[in-house]
Amino acid sequence: MPALASLAATVCALVLAPLLFGIVNRTKAFVAGRRGPPLLQLYWDLAKYLRRGAVYGETTSWLFRLGPVIGLATAAAAITVTPFGGIGAPASFTGDLIVLAGLLALGRFATVLAALDTGSSFEGMGASREMHFAALAEPALLLALATLAHATDFVSLTSIYRAIDAAAWTGALPTFALTAMTLVVLLLVENTRIPVDDPTTHLELTMIHEVMVLDHSGPDLGYIHYAAALKLWIIGSLLVGLLVPVRSGDVWLDLAAMLAGMVGLALAIGMVESAMARYRLMHVPQFIVGAATLSAVAFIIRLV
Amino acid sequence: MFALTDIIQAVGLLSCFALLATSRIGACIRWLSFQGILFGLVPLIVHHDGLSIREIALASGNVALKGVIFPWLLLRLRARADYNREVQPFVSFIMSILFGTLALALSVWLTMQMKPALKDAPFVMLDSSIFLIFVGLFLIVSRRNALMQVIGYLVLENGIFVFGVITVVGTPLLVELGVLLDAFVGVFVMGIAIYHINREFGSIDVDRLTVLKG
Numbered sequence: 001m002p003a004l005a006s007l008a009a010t011v012c013a014l015v016l017a018p019l020l021f022g023i024v025n026r027t028k029a030f031v032a033g034r035r036g037p038p039l040l041q042l043y044w045d046l047a048k049y050l051r052r053g054a055v056y057g058e059t060t061s062w063l064f065r066l067g068p069v070i071g072l073a074t075a076a077a078a079i080t081v082t083p084f085g086g087i088g089a090p091a092s093f094t095g096d097l098i099v100l101a102g103l104l105a106l107g108r109f110a111t112v113l114a115a116l117d118t119g120s121s122f123e124g125m126g127a128s129r130e131m132h133f134a135a136l137a138e139p140a141l142l143l144a145l146a147t148l149a150h151a152t153d154f155v156s157l158t159s160i161y162r163a164i165d166a167a168a169w170t171g172a173l174p175t176f177a178l179t180a181m182t183l184v185v186l187l188l189v190e191n192t193r194i195p196v197d198d199p200t201t202h203l204e205l206t207m208i209h210e211v212m213v214l215d216h217s218g219p220d221l222g223y224i225h226y227a228a229a230l231k232l233w234i235i236g237s238l239l240v241g242l243l244v245p246v247r248s249g250d251v252w253l254d255l256a257a258m259l260a261g262m263v264g265l266a267l268a269i270g271m272v273e274s275a276m277a278r279y280r281l282m283h284v285p286q287f288i289v290g291a292a293t294l295s296a297v298a299f300i301i302r303l304v
Numbered sequence: 305m306f307a308l309t310d311i312i313q314a315v316g317l318l319s320c321f322a323l324l325a326t327s328r329i330g331a332c333i334r335w336l337s338f339q340g341i342l343f344g345l346v347p348l349i350v351h352h353d354g355l356s357i358r359e360i361a362l363a364s365g366n367v368a369l370k371g372v373i374f375p376w377l378l379l380r381l382r383a384r385a386d387y388n389r390e391v392q393p394f395v396s397f398i399m400s401i402l403f404g405t406l407a408l409a410l411s412v413w414l415t416m417q418m419k420p421a422l423k424d425a426p427f428v429m430l431d432s433s434i435f436l437i438f439v440g441l442f443l444i445v446s447r448r449n450a451l452m453q454v455i456g457y458l459v460l461e462n463g464i465f466v467f468g469v470i471t472v473v474g475t476p477l478l479v480e481l482g483v484l485l486d487a488f489v490g491v492f493v494m495g496i497a498i499y500h501i502n503r504e505f506g507s508i509d510v511d512r513l514t515v516l517k518g
Contacts, residue, residue, distance in 0.1 A: 173310065173311060174310050174311060174313070174314030177314070178314065178318075285398060286325065286397050286398055286401070289398050289401050289402070290321070290325055290401060293321055293401050293402075293404065293405055294318075296405045296408075297314070297317055297318070297321070297405070297408060300405075300408050300409055300412050301310075301313065301314065301317070301412075301431075303412055304412055304415060304416075304431055
């Protein structure tokens with residue numbers, strides 16, 4: 001039964017991940033008084049990209065073609081070690097939290113290499129910004145996961161998230177609350193949402209992630225969009241798994257609670273994007289370092 | 305249920321980090337007021353032997369002074385000296401936050417060292433009190449705006465107050481109220497000094513005071 005549930009959770013992740021963007025965009029449109037794109041827009045976009053052919057610049061090499069493939073492969077591999085709340089991940093072993101961080105980093109590295117490979121100065125600028133913020137966000141992610149590991153005395157993501165129930169929350173409220181705040185910031189940073197980056201902007205000077213993928217087309221662009229959706233799902237399920245401590249023993253009830261939590265998360269992201277403006281680029285590092293500090297504080301106060 | 309002291313401690317630590325990372329004086333003063341109220345309530349919680357008139361007097365005196373009167377005085381001063389409303393750090397905000405993390409680790413280590421020496425004290429917020437003292441001192445030396453130095457002094461005073469409440473059981477009420485009076489007079493004198501500095505130099509940038517050297 002648990003094996004079946006974790007399979008179901010993985011299928012949900014692979015199928016429903018693009019829906020999150022639909023919900024976010026629909027929420028933003030609703031708040032702005034518009035009707036907005038259909039919920040399934042990203043699915044239609046993906047289908048369209050996959051039917052088209054790709055165009056490659058003359059200056060690009062095999063690195064440029066490899067980037068989207070590795071990005072999608074690492075995101076899919078990361079899904080297999082990410083637990084969905086109390087439902088275990090298909091693959092779980094000691095230290096898989098470091099593998100998760102490593103896979104996300106590898107995917108980002110491939111995207112950055114592909115962006116640099118085009119030789120375009122705008123893409124180089126986006127790559128530089130991406131690495132600058134990633135260098136700050138990765139320690140924050142590792143610190144947050146380390147804090148959860150320390151608070152629950154487990155070193156595998158599946159065991160950690162299985163141990164986070166209502167009783168654990170009452171026992172260590174400040175630790176979990178601070179770690180959740182870090183994960184909220186990481187969710188916005190890693191998925192290039194407002195207030196860090198604006199996914200809808202069309203001005204190269206202000207973009208981070210979008211500028212890196214300007215030269216990709218066809219199936220490659222589809223892979224990139226799908227990998228981005230999977231990444232939102234991964235970090236989202238880390239956050240929702242912490243915030244929705246439903247560990248009832250009935251795996252299907254847990255699954256339903258987590259799915260409801262993910263929809264709530266997408267609505268919350270939409271509300272944040274409607275209510276906030278982007279930070280100036282200068283202020284983003286401070287925002288990320290502050291988030292890492294929250295985790296560090298949570299870790300240190302556990303030591304006393 | 306939740307340990308109330310844990311929550312107060314975590315929120316108090318966050319208020320310190322907010323003071324380290326905030327660039328506007330007005331926001332800093334509001335955080336200071338919040339922190340004063342939060343730590344002013346500590347005497348009501350840490351000692352479990354029932355509430356006496358002494359604890360209530362101490363807590364209400366603290367909340368009134370540090371939560372309301374000092375912030376009000378500082379806001380008035382800020383309105384008078386509206387030359388610059390930024391805190392103008394010598395040390396960047398990111399570095400300040402990193403210093404805060406280091407200081408927190410150091411204070412936790414110090415707390416562990418002190419544990420054997422203070423057997424009778426209720427051991428809940430000793431690390432945050434030492435951390436408050438570190439942050440107060442750091443704010444005093446690392447900010448250029450004279451108002452921030454008063455704020456640093458008050459954070460320091462918060463730390464000393466919490467340290468006293470936790471470790472020294474049974475200080476006479478008169479002594480504690482005397483300490484509060486000292487803080488009051490201190491802030492009053494600093495306020496007057498800032499007012500005069502502002503009138504003389506047209507700014508409250510403490511760097512300008514170097515021209516006073518003979």
